[in-house]
Amino acid sequence: MTLLEVDDLTVRFPTDDGLVTAVAGLSFRIEPGQTLGVVGESGSGKSITSMAVLGILPRRAQVSGSIRLRGRELLGLSERELRPVRGNRIAMIFQDALAALNPVRTVGEQIAEAIRVHDSRPNRAELRRRAVDLLDVVGIPSPADRARQYPHELSGGMRQRVMIAMSIANEPELLIADEPTTALDVTVQAQIMDVVERIQDRTDAAILLVTHDLGVVAGVADRVLVMYAGTKVEEGPVEPIFYETAHPYTRGLLASLPRLNRSERGELYRIPGQPPSPLHRPAGCAFHPRCRYARPGQCDVDVPPPAEVGDAHTASCLRVHELDEPGEVPA
Numbered sequence: 513m514t515l516l517e518v519d520d521l522t523v524r525f526p527t528d529d530g531l532v533t534a535v536a537g538l539s540f541r542i543e544p545g546q547t548l549g550v551v552g553e554s555g556s557g558k559s560i561t562s563m564a565v566l567g568i569l570p571r572r573a574q575v576s577g578s579i580r581l582r583g584r585e586l587l588g589l590s591e592r593e594l595r596p597v598r599g600n601r602i603a604m605i606f607q608d609a610l611a612a613l614n615p616v617r618t619v620g621e622q623i624a625e626a627i628r629v630h631d632s633r634p635n636r637a638e639l640r641r642r643a644v645d646l647l648d649v650v651g652i653p654s655p656a657d658r659a660r661q662y663p664h665e666l667s668g669g670m671r672q673r674v675m676i677a678m679s680i681a682n683e684p685e686l687l688i689a690d691e692p693t694t695a696l697d698v699t700v701q702a703q704i705m706d707v708v709e710r711i712q713d714r715t716d717a718a719i720l721l722v723t724h725d726l727g728v729v730a731g732v733a734d735r736v737l738v739m740y741a742g743t744k745v746e747e748g749p750v751e752p753i754f755y756e757t758a759h760p761y762t763r764g765l766l767a768s769l770p771r772l773n774r775s776e777r778g779e780l781y782r783i784p785g786q787p788p789s790p791l792h793r794p795a796g797c798a799f800h801p802r803c804r805y806a807r808p809g810q811c812d813v814d815v816p817p818p819a820e821v822g823d824a825h826t827a828s829c830l831r832v833h834e835l836d837e838p839g840e841v842p843a
Contacts, residue, residue: 513582515718516542516565516686521577523560523569523742531574532790534560536742538577542686547712547719549733549750551726551765555787557742558722559607562688565720566604567594581686600630603679605708607691609671613663619674620644620659626681646677649714650707669700673707680711687711688720693728701725705732726769730754735824738762741788741798744818748825758827760803760835797830805831 523535535557542548550558563569565579567586579586581601586594606612614622623646624639634642640659647655650673663671672692679687689708693701709732712719721733729736729750736753738746738761746759757763764783785802788794794801800811811830818826819833829835 514541515544515546515582516720517578517580517583518561518565519578519580521561521564521579522575523557523564524574525570526572526574527791530791533793534742534790535564536793538739538742538744540737540744540747542718542720544685544718545712545716546735547721547733549721549723549729549736550739551723551729551736552739553724553765553787555741555790556739558724558739559690560742561739562604562690562720562722565686566598566602566688568598596630599626599679599684600682601684602686602688603682603684604688604690605672605675605679605692607694609668609675610663612675613671615663618660618662619647619666623647623659623674623678623681626678630682642681643677646681647674649680649711650674650677651703652677668696669703672696672700672704676704676707676711680715680717683715684717686720687717688722690722691724692721693723693725701728708732726754726765738765741793742790743798744828745799746825746827747818748822752822752825756822756825758821758825758832758835759829760805761799762827764802797828805829805835807831 519539521535521538525532525534538561540548550561552558564575569575575587620640620643623643627634627639627642644655644659647658652658652670652673666674692708693704696704705728708719721729723729733750736748736750737744738759740761746753746762753762757766767781768783770780783802788798796812796814797816800806814830816828816830818828821827821832
């Protein structure tokens with residue numbers, strides 16, 4: 513059975529200036545043990561999607577569509593009904609560990625609390641032992657000593673490992689990693705992603721990896737979902753997304769990556785223009801004002817449906833079959 517099914521998810525926020533559409537008609541699936549990478553520029557709706565799945569959006573958010581965990585609808589459940597799901601069946605690694613952790617409690621106490629919320633059987637000594645074991649699993653040296661420390665006494669990489677330890681404390685079926693390597697140096701990023709992969713091997717959890725780093729996605733994801741202006745523009749297995757790229761936006765993202773094999777010098781490619789305001793979404797394809805392939809009277813009028821471009825590979829572009837060879841990126 514499919515682990516997570518998201519269908520026609522739409523998230524809107526009322527503001528003084530009007531209704532802001534953060535996510536519009538998003539659909540995707542995650543199978544057990546699978547890693548889905550969700551990528552896109554800031555403001556594309558990645559984090560809002562992950563928060564909607566976990567049910568932690570602000571109360572003013574207007575959410576419609578369907579989010580099903582192993583066939584059970586999560587949208588519309590009360591806080592009491594969601595409590596056994598959050599942190600137990602679905603857990604989240606937040607991007608800012610220092611803000612997510614309680615500054616006045618030791619990291620060991622916080623991990624123990626994550627366990628006790630869903631299992632009241634362990635006594636204090638058992639909870640302390642399990643917290644130390646989890647810190648050891650995520651690769652923190654001297655875990656017994658670190659468990660007695662406060663978040664501010666740890667480095668950024670260690671705090672992120674503590675967040676991972678808390679998220680896997682109850683061996684969830686789905687682990688949402690929201691920009692888990694933000695603000696970390698490249699070496700620590702690699703270590704954190706290695707920890708996440710080892711945890712997946714140990715627990716067989718599915719992972720929803722939210723990131724703007726295509727390099728991270730290439731190394732760990734099974735499938736990739738590319739978002740732009742709150743919508744899905746391309747989705748497929750990781751290799752076709754990188755080597756048979758079909759949507760102009762995805763091509764632009766890949767072209768902007770630094771490459772060691774570039775022979776010429778100069779500035780990196782950048783996608784022209786800016787992402788649209790969620791208050792004033794352009795008609796037709798949301799990407800058409802920035803797209804070099806856009807055709808007036810077509811792309812600025814009609815909303816592109818997902819088109820099959822390969823095995824389990826779709827792209828939402830009206831001209832997807834008229835573009836350059838698959839995978840070609842802008843010069």
